[in-house]
Amino acid sequence: MYMERETAVEAGVTLVAVAVFVAIVILGGEVSSAGLTESGAYAVVGAIVAFIFVMAGAGFYLSTKQE
Template sequence: MAIEAEMRRKIAVSIVAVGVFITLIVGIGATYNQTGLVATGGLALVGAIAAFVLVMAGIGIWLSRSS
């Protein structure tokens, strides 16, 4: 089954975005973990999740318009 070039681009962009999100979450955990996630780390984690949702929505809009 051949995948079209545009679909490969959409898959690649999505995988990169998820990889950056996972790296960010691991980085926050490594930075703020002191026998449990401190309050600042919790806020950073919530901010990272909110940013991920907004970025993925933006990517979805960008990819739907470019097709």
């Protein structure tokens, strides 16, 4: 079963965006024995905001590629 090139590009862009989000949350979320630290919480919130902007940008990019 073959996939069209556009479908593969859409899937690739989405997977990269999600992988970057997960990496930021894992690497940026500093957790101590008492729970999430203040700087770790800022990193998680920043990752969520960045993820929203990246996904919006990816959606805009993919919507302009439609013929």
